[in-house]
Amino acid sequence: MTNQRLLLGATLTYSGNPMQSAWEDAVKIDTQGGVLIENGRIAAVDKGDALRAAHPQAEVTRYADALICPGFVDAHVHYPQTAIIASWGKRLIDWLNTYTFPEEMRLSDPAYAGEIAARYLDLTLAHGTTTVASYCTIHPHSADALFQAAEERGQRIVAGKTCMDHNAPEGLRDTVQSAYDDSKALIERWHGKGRASYAITPRFSPTSTPEQLSALGALWAEHPTCLMQTHLSEQTDEIEWVRDLFPEARDYLDTYEAHGLLGERGLYGHAIHLEPREIDRLAEGGGALVHCPTSNTFIGSGLFDMTGLAARGIPLALATDTGGGSSFSMLRTMAAAYEVGQLRGTPLHAAQLIWLATAGSARSLHLQDHVGSLAEGMEADITVLSLDSTPAIAQRHAAAKDIWESLFATIMMGDDRAIADVWVAGARRGGRA
Structure with a gap:
């Protein structure tokens, strides 16, 4: 029976x-x-x-x-930052240099990567989160550790090895070729196996050369069922940095678009300070935007325009962005999204908040036929x-x-x-x- x-x-x-x-x-x-x-x-x-x-x-x-x-679906997290969540007083670039990069170097130890992966998934399960999309570190074994820990728990998981070949510490840089090769090997090992999906993962434009971005764009074209996750227009000083690094680009989104990294299965975290052209391109089918409200307020990034972007028909998701986000809880994340909406004069109803934390995030991850x-x-x-x-x-x-x-x-x-x-x-x- x-x-x-x-x-x-x-x-x-x-x-x-x-x-x-x-x-x-x-x-x-x-x-x-x-x-x-x-x-x-x-x-x-x-x-x-x-x-x-x-x-x-x-x-x-x-x-x-x-x-x-x-079950809650968390569409943008950094599991390697579990141990540094709620670290004091930095904006994005200082946050990365002071807290994130030193901690991510610790995951060069496979045993520590395994410990943090298990800890992260146990913490999020305790908060009702059953699916996550996570950045790993540049170390391929950091992705293996998270995929393996999720498999042991029977969880849906989206993850990818983070790729960075400049503007990062020596211990956290890969190369154009190793980023491509390591990501391809991980795709072959994990993508579509059990409840696992792979996300090609350039951290953001400032930490990848144009050559690396192009290589990852080519890899995505070769594996179009993969997701691609990155960051977009999180803070104003970050955007100015991108302008300096990519003077030929029309805007921040163009630094991805020019290298084959704009598409329907793209996930773009934060997206607070978008230009009209960027919104138009995203509305034409250029991927999903992920709202990370506790992170946006914790490191002072700004107020995401949820209702304005929803009106353009752009797929939207909700995420904790741990550890820049200050909580593992999607309940707290929904509360913060409500508060951000209030500050913009567009508060969300409970029905909208919980939809974003479940079906909305699942749709953005192209998992709507499985979970959410x-x-x-x-x-x-x-x-x-x-x-x-x-x-x-x-x-x-x-x-x-x-x-x-x-x-x-x-x-x-x-x-x-x-x-x-x-x-x-x-x-x-x-x-x-």
Whole structure:
């Protein structure tokens, strides 16, 4: 007999994109819902009573004062920065030189890379994150370590060896040829194997020569099902640096476009200070933009124009950007996205925030057919949110007019204590339930 598990409680489902249409039409919560898991996938989503009657043999898990939702998808992280998260007082370039590069050199030790990869995935699973897209270091074994750790946990993973051949310390520079060769070998070893996807990963234009960018563009053309991840227009002084380094470029995005690194499967982190031409090119199908709000405020980058870019139809994702981001929690990241929206005069509803942290990020990673939604046939990556996880949240939950008010309180005040349960490919992997 097939092993079946039935989760009963309030269930969150999507029928559209709440950044493109009214959230009330795109996102629904069934307070008497259920999700049937079978062989690592979601077999059905329906009324709880109907599923119970149709599948009496299923093992039942009930959740009260909780919300069953898709596992969180974190679309831009730096797992090698796990140990330096919440380091004080630097802007981007100083942050890299003072904290990031010295720590990334430590991952030249394969044992340390393995330790940090395991630590990072365990921390994020505890916060309800079931899929991540991560930068590694220049060391190929740092990518192997993360792919292996994710495989051991059954997780969806997107990752790539970071490529840098100048404007970086000697211990963190590769070459044009080694970046190409090492990335190609990792693609052959991991891309499409199990739940792994590879992302070709130039850190950003200032740390790659035009020759390296061209080599990585050629590699992407040879492996078009791979993703490509990098950074774009994070801080104004960074943009000025790019202008100095690439005087022939029309703008920051052009430093990628000119070398074959603009495309539908591209992921461009931050994208705060975009020029009109850049927005036009991205809207023409040039990839997804990843909003990293805790990072943007922590290192003083600026305020991402979520609603303006959504209006142009550009795919959008949400991410912690650990360790420049100050939390491993996608709940905290959603809260920060709300706060950034308030500062821009365009606050997001709870339905939009949680969509961005699940289906929106999954779409940007081209994983929307696998994760990010509770729907029949999807991989059973599920996070169950407690709606009364702390005394402060519980009293707000008790006074809420509806479940959306309760969810918003958990988004704004929740942390890992709000993660009641985590299911990864149908297997229970964490939580407090």
